Amino acid sequence: MPRRSGVARAARRALTVLAAVLVLVGALPLSPARANAGTAGPAARDVLPGAVATTVLPADTDDESAGRVTLAVTSLAPQVLGTGEDVTLTGTITNGTDQTLSGATLVAQMQSRTEMTTNGLASWLADEQDTPLATIALEALTDDVAPGAAVDFRLTISADNLPLRNTEQWGPRGIQVALTQGYTTLTQDRTIVLWNPGVQVSPTRVTAFVPVTASPAELLALTSPAPGSLPDHAGPPTPTASATASATDSGADYAETLAALHERVLGLLELADDGVVLAVDPALLAVLGVESTAPTSAAATGSPTPSAAGDGGPSETADATDLKQALADAVAAGDVVALPWGDADLTALAHLGETDLLASALQRSADSAAAQAGADTSVAWAAGALDATTLAALPDSVTTVVAAPGDAPVAVNLTYTPSGTMTLDGRTVLIPDAGMSAAIGGSLLTDEGDAQLSDLDAVQLLRGQTAIVTRQAPAVSRDMVVVVPREAAAELDPQVLAQRLTALTNSTWTQPQGLHALLESAADSAQSGAEVARVPLPDSASGQGEVTAMTLSAARAAEDHLDSVASILDDPERALGMSTDVVALAASASWRADESACTTMIAQSRARGEAVSDALAAAPSSTINLISSSADLPVRIVSTLDQDVTVEVHLESSSTRLQTDEDVTVTVPAGGQVTASVPVTAVGSGDVDLTIQLRAQDGTNVGTPSTVHLRVRADWENVGTRVLGGILVILLVAGIIRTVRRGRRTATPRERR
Structure with a gap:
């Protein structure tokens, strides 16, 4: 966990040290094996309750630990505690200083009570606030830590030492592990453990949306030339306008990027399950070879749908077959919705008045292979803050809209977190929980900002947040909507995301809920009047990263040029790939994470057409x-x-x-x-x-x-002809004269007779 410095934190650390000193004597009885701690060797693995074992690791200091000592809790076992269970903390101490660390003590403490709000839990985890803590272990390190070295520790704490008595206080409990030296706290880390004594509650119903879209770096790579698609001398220039453009420095990266993208998409499709809604970009599937068998509206506009990655190979490759099967399995296992073509930024297009482009993206999605496989096309997912302008621009075919986390806050004071649904203008609007949506993407969202979560903290925070929501009204089931941020979904390993989804939906206080059941529940709440009042949506709410009119104009100019180049080619996709769809790509919501990359993509797409042109x-x-x-x-x-x-x-x-x-x-x-x-x-x-x-x-x-x-x-031809004609006439006349003269010669005597 990142740590914030300041006077408040220094004061908290001083209090921690003071508390550690005061309880030093009292803590000894809590730790029966403390007397044996000094003899525990570095290789000890069967740790007794309250003892600490250390294993020296190779030196691997990074920028974060350079010049200081750091501690990180990396695992908990078990992560959800039952009554009477011991807990084992595993972590790493890194000595980034140039001095040997000796005489250090580990102080483990646990919150005495459960946090009442999800914001409070996040703030505590971020080390922004303190709550009453009970010391549960106080153990000295048996070995010195050399400069630049790292020590792996494991601390097992007996259930008798844990302040878990009142079952009404079930749920998340913060654990703080500090490393002290004398009266100084050198470093500390916080994490969360869940206590589940088996209480009976009405579970919170959870629906998670996972985007299957391309990142800016992937889109740049996909619009670069595939190896062999262009002559060696005609490759596009190296883009320099974006940090993510490094993915396109060479056409040789194309095949590697495509293979990695295929594996990532395949992994995301395998996440399909009850309570998980996969939001798939049909254009991404098309570039990977999963194409529609029916003609699309793109054919009428002259923008071809890319075939298998635009590399000239057959569209029905083995990889494409795998993806088709994975898509079919996902539709059968859970819910799949088809995003507008290219994951069009509906909010930005609505603000620009680009209703035709918006309608085209929705229609192309309806004609796509994803829709033919059974994906729902009635759901739209806004990339930015939802507003009345965006809702008005959507056609009647869109009946469900996923808003941005935090949109339409509750307009009344409540003691619990309500369902994240509302009905507006005949449509169901799904409002994701901001804290949970950030956590599943790996971010800790607080009033002071956000920070990156470790894998352990992300999983435990999700469990803790859902437990708090359920505890607020344990007899009332509510519908929680959680969305994985687009940028995070493109960067996370699908297996890591699968663990977070499991933590979110698979507990005794939550249950997964499919999209259809969620919409039925929202309709029932609206009809029964149980829907809570919310702040009206603003008329227009422009956000950072929205595509601009100037960018779309440049994209259209590039597409006109590419269409002209495509018209001369026998197989345009092999040479140009998905670059011919540059306007749809420029309107993608992916560019909100990297605006400059969109400009690079447009220039790169145009350069790809110019490379073809230069080869003639x-x-x-x-x-x-x-x-x-x-x-x-x-x-x-x-x-x-x-x-x-x-x-x-x-x-x-x-x-x-x-x-x-x-x-x-x-x-x-x-x-x-x-x-x-x-x-x-x-x-x-x-x-x-x-x-x-x-x-x-x-x-x-x-x-x-x-x-x-x-x-x-x-005129030379005419003069030559006249001269030649004159010469021929002269020759003819001369010949006639000569002939005549010969005919007039004197007759011989014999001729006279």
């Missing part, structure tokens, strides 16, 4: 002499792409002396060349520069242009 060129030519008034000019087109491309060859003359008649469409073979014959007309003589441009069908320039220098002598 009109080959340069030496000076051409044109002596006729019309001719078919040969133009050689060269391609280094791995697929056929179809382009229009367009000529632009620098002078009116030479005019182009029409463009010529040619198909250039993969890695080859072709010669196009383009008709031209000369109307004068002189030197002309002719620019050869390659164009897509919509007239957009693609490829690398070249310039040819021509010497146009259109």
